[in-house]
Amino acid sequence: MAQRILALELVGDRVRAAMAERSWNSFTLTGMYDKVRADDEGDLSGALSRLIVEAGQPDIVISALPADRVVKRILELPFKDARRLHQVVPFALEEHLPFPVDNGVVAFARVGREGDHTLVIAAMVRKTDLQQHLDLLHKAGLDPRTVTLAPLALAAMFTRAKNGNGAKPMAHLVVEGDESSTSVVLVDLAGTPRAMRSMAGGLMTSDGSPVAPDAAAPILNSVRQTLLASREETEQTEVILAGAAAAYPKVRGLLSDSLAMSVRDGGAFDYTGIFEGPVPNTGKFSSCVAMLMGELPSQPLALINFRQGEFMFRGRIRGDFSPFYTSGILAAALLAMIVFHFALGVSANLHQLSKINAQIAAVAGPVLGETDPADAKAQLQSGIIKMNKRLNLIGGNLTHSPLDTLVAVSRALPPRFPVQMADVQIDSQGLRVTGQADSFTTVDQAKEALDHSGFFGSIEVAHAKAGSDPSKVDFRMDADFKDAVPSNDRGEE
Incomplete structure (x- = not known):
C-alpha cells in the first residue's frame, strides 16, 4: 500500500x-x-x-x-x-x-x-x-x-x-x-x-x-x-x-x-x-x-x-510497521530455529534410516537379492512359510523323520499281518493311521505291537467299527512319539 x-x-x-x-x-x-x-x-x-x-x-x-x-x-x-x-x-x-x-x-x-x-x-x-x-x-x-x-x-x-x-x-x-x-x-x-x-x-x-x-x-x-x-x-x-x-x-x-x-x-x-x-x-x-x-x-x-x-x-x-519490527524479528528468529530444528531432526532420521536400510540389504541380500528394504521383512516371512511347507512335505523339520517312523511300524508288525493301511499321516507329534483289519482283535494286536516297539509313547485307538464290508473293521489309531509335546491340534474325526 x-x-x-x-x-x-x-x-x-x-x-x-x-x-x-x-x-x-x-x-x-x-x-x-x-x-x-x-x-x-x-x-x-x-x-x-x-x-x-x-x-x-x-x-x-x-x-x-x-x-x-x-x-x-x-x-x-x-x-x-x-x-x-x-x-x-x-x-x-x-x-x-x-x-x-x-x-x-x-x-x-x-x-x-x-x-x-x-x-x-x-x-x-x-x-x-x-x-x-x-x-x-x-x-x-x-x-x-x-x-x-x-x-x-x-x-x-x-x-x-x-x-x-x-x-x-x-x-x-x-x-x-x-x-x-x-x-x-x-x-x-x-x-x-x-x-x-x-x-x-x-x-x-x-x-x-x-x-x-x-x-x-x-x-x-x-x-x-x-x-x-x-x-x-x-x-x-x-x-x-x-x-x-x-x-x-x-x-x-x-x-x-x-x-x-x-x-x-x-x-x-x-x-x-x-x-x-x-x-x-x-x-x-x-x-x-x-x-x-x-x-x-x-x-x-x-x-x-x-x-x-x-x-x-x-x-x-x-x-x-516499525512498532512491530522487534516482534517480527523475534518471531522470524523463532520460526527459523523451529525450521532448523525440524530439518536437523529429519536429516538425522534420514541418516539413521539409510544405515538401517543398508543393514537390511546386507542381511536379506544373500537370500532375496536386490529388494526394497521396506518389503524385506514380508518377503522373508513369506519365504520362511514356503520353506516350512516344503520341509514338512519331506519331513525335514520333524523330530522323527517319516522314513524312521515307517521303519519302526514295519518292524513292529509281523509279516502278513491282516491289516491294510489306507492313510498314514506323520507330523511333529506322532503317527496317525487309518485303515481296515479283519477283526477287532487284530486292531488290539496292532496297538500292542506298536507299544512294544518302544518307538512310541501314548497309543490310542480313536475308533474301530464295522465297515461297509461285513468281514472288515475300519479303524483309526493315533500313536504319539515318546518325546512329543502334548497338543490339542488333533481332534476327533
Whole structure:
C-alpha cells in the first residue's frame, strides 16, 4: 500500500508543499502546492487547511522551521559512536553559544568522517519556537513526524542529484532565497557541508524584481564571504540558486554579477534515479522536494529532526510497521530455529534410516537379492512359510523323520499281518493311521505291537467299527512319539 508523504515549508505569508507517494520499491512526485494567507487570517493555519483540501490527507508529514530561528554549527568530534554523539553534541554545541541550551532542543546529523573523527551539523531551536510551529500545524490537523532544517536537506539533494547523473564532482554553494530570508550552504568536493548561514531579508521583492542595491549589499557580502572561506579554488565551486528567487533571471543575474561567477538554476536539476517518472522544474519548491528525499525507500537523506525528548513524535502512520519490527524479528528468529530444528531432526532420521536400510540389504541380500528394504521383512516371512511347507512335505523339520517312523511300524508288525493301511499321516507329534483289519482283535494286536516297539509313547485307538464290508473293521489309531509335546491340534474325526 502506497504512503502519501507531504513536505511543508512555511515562508512569510506563504505555505509551499510537495507531495510524493512511496511504495516498497518506488518513489513518485505527485504534486507541488503554494497557498497564501488570506487578509482576514491571523496565521497560516487557514492556508494549511486549504492546501490539505487540495492535496489530500497525507500519511507522513515533514516540515521545516524558518532557518533564521535555528542556531547551527559544524562540529568535529574525536569519535564516531552514535550513543556518545547523542550524549556529547549538546555540550559541544553549548561551547560555541553565548547562552545555555537548557531551553532549546538540540538535534544533529552526521555529514562526514575524517579518520576516527566525525563531522556533524548540530542545530538548536528554542522550545517555544518549536512548540509554536507544532501548534500551528495542529490547527490544520497535521502532526509532523520530522521537523527539520530545509537548507541542509537542499544541499544534500543537489549533491546526490549531481553525483547520480555522472557529473564531475565539484564543490557547490547553495543559495536559497525568497523575499523574506536567504540561506547559504557551502559543500566541498566530497559532499560535506563546510559552512551554513541564514539571514533575514531576501534578494527579491514580492513581484520577483531584485531588491535595491543597499538592501542587497549585506546579503551579497555574506554570500561572498562564505564562498571565500572555502578551501577549494573559486573556479572549482558551482553556485546554485534555489527557492523562489531561482525562478527570476534578474535575481540570478544580480547574484552572478556580485560573485563574478555563473549561477545555476536549482529548479532545473535532473532527478532521474531519485523519483519515478518525469519531474518538472521544481523552482521555489526545491526545499520541499529535498525534504521528501528523507523518506526515500532506499538510502534516504539523513535529515536533522527536532522532534526529540518531550517533542518526540508519538503518532501512528498508516502502513508503518516499525512498532512491530522487534516482534517480527523475534518471531522470524523463532520460526527459523523451529525450521532448523525440524530439518536437523529429519536429516538425522534420514541418516539413521539409510544405515538401517543398508543393514537390511546386507542381511536379506544373500537370500532375496536386490529388494526394497521396506518389503524385506514380508518377503522373508513369506519365504520362511514356503520353506516350512516344503520341509514338512519331506519331513525335514520333524523330530522323527517319516522314513524312521515307517521303519519302526514295519518292524513292529509281523509279516502278513491282516491289516491294510489306507492313510498314514506323520507330523511333529506322532503317527496317525487309518485303515481296515479283519477283526477287532487284530486292531488290539496292532496297538500292542506298536507299544512294544518302544518307538512310541501314548497309543490310542480313536475308533474301530464295522465297515461297509461285513468281514472288515475300519479303524483309526493315533500313536504319539515318546518325546512329543502334548497338543490339542488333533481332534476327533
